Amino acid sequence: MRVVVVGGDAAGMTAASVVERRRDDVEIVVVERGPYTSYSMCGIPYHVAGWIDDADALVSRTPEDFRARGMTVHMRTEAVAIDAGAGSVTVRDLETGQEHDEPYDALLYATGAHPVVPDLPGIAEHGYVVHTLDEGERLRRALDRRDDVRTVAIVGAGYIGIEIAEALVERDITTHLIDRSPHVMRTMDVDMAERLEQIMADFGIRLHLGEELTELGTEGGRCRQVVTDAGCYDADLLVLAMGGTPNVALAADAGCELGPSGALVVDPRMRTTVDGIWAAGDVVESRDLVAGKRVNVQLGTHANKQGKVAGVDIAAQPGDGDATFPGVVGTAVTKLCAWEVARVGLTEREAREEGIEHAAVSFTGTATAGYMPDPGVVHVKMLAERGTGRVLGAQLLGTGNVAKRIDVAAVWCQLGVRVQDAQFLDLSYAPPFGGVWDLMLVAARKLTTKLGLSPQL
Numbered sequence: 001m002r003v004v005v006v007g008g009d010a011a012g013m014t015a016a017s018v019v020e021r022r023r024d025d026v027e028i029v030v031v032e033r034g035p036y037t038s039y040s041m042c043g044i045p046y047h048v049a050g051w052i053d054d055a056d057a058l059v060s061r062t063p064e065d066f067r068a069r070g071m072t073v074h075m076r077t078e079a080v081a082i083d084a085g086a087g088s089v090t091v092r093d094l095e096t097g098q099e100h101d102e103p104y105d106a107l108l109y110a111t112g113a114h115p116v117v118p119d120l121p122g123i124a125e126h127g128y129v130v131h132t133l134d135e136g137e138r139l140r141r142a143l144d145r146r147d148d149v150r151t152v153a154i155v156g157a158g159y160i161g162i163e164i165a166e167a168l169v170e171r172d173i174t175t176h177l178i179d180r181s182p183h184v185m186r187t188m189d190v191d192m193a194e195r196l197e198q199i200m201a202d203f204g205i206r207l208h209l210g211e212e213l214t215e216l217g218t219e220g221g222r223c224r225q226v227v228t229d230a231g232c233y234d235a236d237l238l239v240l241a242m243g244g245t246p247n248v249a250l251a252a253d254a255g256c257e258l259g260p261s262g263a264l265v266v267d268p269r270m271r272t273t274v275d276g277i278w279a280a281g282d283v284v285e286s287r288d289l290v291a292g293k294r295v296n297v298q299l300g301t302h303a304n305k306q307g308k309v310a311g312v313d314i315a316a317q318p319g320d321g322d323a324t325f326p327g328v329v330g331t332a333v334t335k336l337c338a339w340e341v342a343r344v345g346l347t348e349r350e351a352r353e354e355g356i357e358h359a360a361v362s363f364t365g366t367a368t369a370g371y372m373p374d375p376g377v378v379h380v381k382m383l384a385e386r387g388t389g390r391v392l393g394a395q396l397l398g399t400g401n402v403a404k405r406i407d408v409a410a411v412w413c414q415l416g417v418r419v420q421d422a423q424f425l426d427l428s429y430a431p432p433f434g435g436v437w438d439l440m441l442v443a444a445r446k447l448t449t450k451l452g453l454s455p456q457l
């Protein structure tokens with residue numbers, strides 16, 4: 001059996017490793033366009049900040065590591081066409097330009113996503129993106145080398161834009177954060193986003209919301225200004241963090257079906273609609289377990305799990321058990337200096353769009369027991385469905401223990417736990433981590449009361 005993997009990062013190399021461990025009668029060929037395999041894109045903002053000096057620390061396994069396990073790994077080699085009928089991928093060596101075909105019995109398509117770059121003069125040349133490790137290194141080198149970079153503009157106020165903003169604050173660089181949306185973090189409700197905006201402003205980040213990038217002003221071959229439809233800001237460097245588009249082209253040309261999000265349709269075993277082709281990671285749609293619809297969520301946590309499922313299915317022999325990917329609930333966490341920001345499930349806006357009757361509670365508590373020194377603060381918002389009490393989502397913004405708490409809500413969302421049942425759950429307690437009634441239990445209790453469910457405590 002011959003397995004070809006296109007894309008040598010999270011989803012691709014997880015799948016390749018699973019196949020290699022499970023079968024010794026399989027030839028595995030990996031095709032990767034860039035210079036790295038198995039690297040952590042998630043660590044790029046911390047490399048840019050200077051906390052992780054050596055980009056190689058973000059590489060968990062090199063091409064040599066995989067070759068030592070018997071795989072053939074073609075680096076700086078791009079897949080350019082798939083012939084699903086013949087079971088073959090045409091690949092091009094990016095250094096020599098030479099092409100050859102790689103026949104396959106099973107193809108794993110794990111090409112990730114490419115950053116959105118607006119079609120404006122000078123952007124391709126002067127805009128920095130951070131979607132691969134070498135792109136992250138390029139930004140870091142520019143900040144290290146050029147002592148004239150005092151002001152940076154970031155376009156895109158999602159979690160990547162916020163993480164890069166934190167990196168720039170750490171480096172004492174004046175930062176403009178621009179987004180066409182009226183608020184940061186579209187994955188949160190406006191009331192929570194407004195709190196975050198205040199925190200960002202307190203850190204000196206200059207927010208320009210509801211503004212669209214229209215022009216880049218250059219002088220002497222360098223970025224000097226960014227222009228929006230509402231203003232003009234000095235900027236020695238421009239970072240684009242406008243989201244990613246799934247790299248579906250080759251698979252789509254080979255006949256794989258695309259869903260409404262523009263990503264590939266796969267079944268729970270990560271099989272595409274074309275025989276012999278599996279797909280995993282940023283390039284596929286997943287089932288949203290709260291809303292019950294298909295979504296494209298680009299996160300490393302999903303890419304790794306989906307890669308594992310695809311690998312198990314590709315390597316499966318008669319009698320082997322199944323592995324299936326259940327879906328996602330939109331759990332995400334990030335940080336901005338001392339503040340942690342997290343969300344899961346549906347926001348109120350999304351619940352309304354889905355036509356789900358719900359109630360929400362919002363309150364502020366302390367991150368630790370209130371009597372501890374510097375007990376910190378956590379703003380909590382939680383939603384539950386009217387009638388059933390099913391937890392629909394939560395959003396947290398706080399200075400401590402936020403990740404622990406959002407994971408509790410994530411389990412509730414994924415398993416369909418009801419707030420009236422959640423109130424007495426046996427969550428951990430000690431003063432450095434929270435009050436005796438954890439904030440998640442308090443939220444469940446408040447929602448039970450608000451929804452008129454029993455037992456009322």
Ligand SMILES: Cc1cc2nc3c(=O)[nH]c(=O)nc-3n(C[C@H](O)[C@H](O)[C@H](O)COP(=O)(O)OP(=O)(O)OC[C@H]3O[C@@H](n4cnc5c(N)ncnc54)[C@H](O)[C@@H]3O)c2cc1C
Pocket residue numbers: 006007008009010011012031032033034040041042043044045077078079080110111112113130131132160247280281282283298299300301302303
């Ligand atoms: C700055 C940043 C921070 C992030 N932080 C987090 C985080 O904290 N938590 C989290 O869960 N997720 C995070 N993510 C998202 C996460 O990194 C991605 O979801 C994950 O890497 C997706 O894995 P993948 O294997 O699907 O795609 P990728 O990691 O993008 O890998 C795809 C690979 O395919 C290669 N490729 C593409 N086309 C071809 C072709 N035609 N031929 C050959 N090779 C090709 C690419 O070069 C690339 O190496 C972050 C992303 C970024 C950019």
